[in-house]
Amino acid sequence: MAVFLTVISVLLLCQFIFTIWNMRQLPVLKPASFPPGEPISLSILIPARNEENRIEACLQSIVEQRLYPKELIVLDDHSTDQTRAMVERFAERYPWIRVKSGQPLKRGWLGKSYACSQLAEAAASDWLLFLDADVRLKKGAVESVYKQLCMQKTGMLSGFPEQKTGTFFEHLVVPMMMFTIGCHLPVKWVRKSKNPAFAAAHGGFIAIEKNCYHDIGGHEAIKDSLVDDMALARRVKEKGFPFTLASIHPFVYMRMYESGQEVWEGYRKNLFPGVNRSIALLSSVFCLYSLLYLVPVICFMIALFQLDVLSICLAILCYGLGVSIKAAIDTENGRTSAMAFLLPISILSLIAIGFASMKIGLKKEGYEWKGRRYE
Numbered sequence: 001m002a003v004f005l006t007v008i009s010v011l012l013l014c015q016f017i018f019t020i021w022n023m024r025q026l027p028v029l030k031p032a033s034f035p036p037g038e039p040i041s042l043s044i045l046i047p048a049r050n051e052e053n054r055i056e057a058c059l060q061s062i063v064e065q066r067l068y069p070k071e072l073i074v075l076d077d078h079s080t081d082q083t084r085a086m087v088e089r090f091a092e093r094y095p096w097i098r099v100k101s102g103q104p105l106k107r108g109w110l111g112k113s114y115a116c117s118q119l120a121e122a123a124a125s126d127w128l129l130f131l132d133a134d135v136r137l138k139k140g141a142v143e144s145v146y147k148q149l150c151m152q153k154t155g156m157l158s159g160f161p162e163q164k165t166g167t168f169f170e171h172l173v174v175p176m177m178m179f180t181i182g183c184h185l186p187v188k189w190v191r192k193s194k195n196p197a198f199a200a201a202h203g204g205f206i207a208i209e210k211n212c213y214h215d216i217g218g219h220e221a222i223k224d225s226l227v228d229d230m231a232l233a234r235r236v237k238e239k240g241f242p243f244t245l246a247s248i249h250p251f252v253y254m255r256m257y258e259s260g261q262e263v264w265e266g267y268r269k270n271l272f273p274g275v276n277r278s279i280a281l282l283s284s285v286f287c288l289y290s291l292l293y294l295v296p297v298i299c300f301m302i303a304l305f306q307l308d309v310l311s312i313c314l315a316i317l318c319y320g321l322g323v324s325i326k327a328a329i330d331t332e333n334g335r336t337s338a339m340a341f342l343l344p345i346s347i348l349s350l351i352a353i354g355f356a357s358m359k360i361g362l363k364k365e366g367y368e369w370k371g372r373r374y375e
Contacts (some may be wrong), residue, residue, distance in 0.1 A: 005299055005314035012292055012321035015183060019325050023332045025187040026247040029159075031140055032147035034067055040146050042069040043123035044131060047115035049077035051133035052086060053258075059090045059097070061136040067143045068096060070125045077102040077115045109223045112203070116228075117219040120210075128213060132204035134254045135161060141251035145207060148246065154209040155241035156233065158201035159248030162334040169260030171339050172346045173267060173353070175330055179346075182329040184285075190245045196234035200245055203229035204254055212241045226273040249334040264353060272357035282358060286351045293322045293347045319344075 034040070044062060048055055055074070062072060076084045076099055087099040100122055105114055120128055127149050148157060160178055165171045181187075181200055189198040206229060216239050222231035236243050257263045275281045296318035303311035326346075327337035339346075359365075 001299055001303060001308065001311045002314055005296060005311060005318060008292060008296060009314060009318050009321060012318055012325070015292070016321055016325050016328070019182050020328055022185075022187050023182050023329060025191075026159075027148075027191070027244060028247040029144040029148055029251055032143040034143055034146070040067065040070060040142075041126040042129055042142070042146055042149070043125035043127070044069045044072040044129045045116065045119035045123060046072070046074045046131050046133055047077055047112055047119060048074050048079065048083050048087070048133045049111065049115070050079045050081050051083050052079075052081040054133040055083055056086050058131065058133050058135055059087065061138070062142075063090065063094055063097075064139070065137060065142045066140065067146070068094075069129070069142065070096065071123070072097045073119055073122055074099045075102050075115045075119050076100065077111060078104075110226065110228070113219040113223050113225070113228050117223075120213060120218055123210070126210055128208050128210055130203075130206045130208075132254065134256060135204050136253050138251045138253065144251050145248075148244070149207055149209075152209075152242055152244060154212050155243055156201075156209070156212065156236045157207040157244045157246060158229065158233065159205055159246040159252070160202045160333065161205055162249035162253035164253055164255040166255065166258065167260050167263075169263050169349070170255075170257060172342060172349050173263050174256060175326075175333070175335060175339065176346055176350050178333050179326060179329050180285075182332070183325065187245060190243065194237055194240060196237040199230060199233040199237055199243065201229040201233040204256070205248060205252055206232065208232070208236070209241075212236065212239075215239060216241070227270055230274065247332075253334075264356075267350075267353045268357045268360065270357070271354045272361040277361050279358065279362075282354055286354060289347050289351065292318075294344055296322070297344050 046055070046058065059072075074087045074097075076087070084099055087097070091097045091099060100118065102115055102118060105111060116130055119130070127146075129145065145157070160181070163174050163177075165174050185200050186198065189195070190200060216232075216235040219228065219232070221235055222228055225231035233243060257266055272282060275285075296315045299311060300315035300319070303315055322343050323340045326340035326343045330337045330340055
């Protein structure tokens with residue numbers, strides 16, 4: 001057992017070193033300033049379906065910015081609550097805000113992609129910034145984002161907002177999104193390689209230059225993709241446009257889900273489709289996670305029963321390295337590192353959701369989200 005745990009500890013040490021290096025490759029949005037009143041060619045576009053609990057805070061964070069976009073368009077995607085009324089109240093005070101009624105969902109399209117396509121069609125700026133209704137912008141966000149876009153000139157920019165969490169299950173699972181990115185996706189290759197395999201994006205925050213958007217076919221080219229953000233990023237890289245995955249958490253935050261059930265349903269919808277429905281890839285990742293983060297815990301309990309001091313120490317070392325990896329990623333993304341100590345439980349939760357996602361995908365039962373069913 002001691003030899004086995006030694007091998008795992010070496011693997012974890014290598015993973016720790018890679019993760020520290022990898023997270024430092026993320027470009028960080030820097031504070032910026034523009035002359036007062038200078039117009040910027042940026043359209044903020046927000047698809048909204050029954051978002052009365054979120055949309056007001058989102059819009060408020062935008063109107064409190066020092067620099068306004070050229071326009072802000074909210075697409076009311078057949079909401080049955082007060083979403084539209086809330087947006088209209090903002091539109092009365094700010095003439096650059098307007099609400100657009102969504103058209104009936106076309107056959108072959110998924111809801112969000114169709115909403116974003118309609119928004120892009122209505123936009124009049126050089127840059128399109130797609131935001132989810134649960135995204136909040138901190139002071140100076142628009143200047144910082146626009147500075148990066150001006151430097152980039154074309155292509156696409158995305159990043160992972162700081163994730164606010166409330167319930168225990170949110171604390172366990174939501175940060176695992178960045179854990180996976182930090183551990184496995186070479187961020188440097190995301191920026192430099194033209195290979196679409198090295199792509200990552202967050203659908204809650206996507207900025208794309210309008211000509212680039214049309215050249216890649218817009219959302220129509222990915223109309224049936226459940227993981228639309230990743231599909232769009234891959235299209236951008238396939239067509240040779242620049243793509244930047246940036247650290248945006250100093251300026252952008254969100255709470256993706258507000259209950260354990262929403263976390264389960266949201267991740268279940270995305271996990272299996274997110275690996276292109278590959279049983280081999282998803283199973284391989286979960287086997288690796290089990291080996292690195294769950295097996296040492298099991299070995300510790302066995303060694304404790306057998307009074308094997310060397311194995312106990314090595315198991316503790318493995319656990320400590322795993323916690324250190326998770327803590328480093330959490331800290332880098334503006335989160336507390338306290339929940340890193342529960343990494344084995346987070347891994348178990350992720351595996352459970354992953355296999356539930358795979359089961360639905362293989363049985364073609366359809367994923368449910370916001371009142372719609374997706375195949």
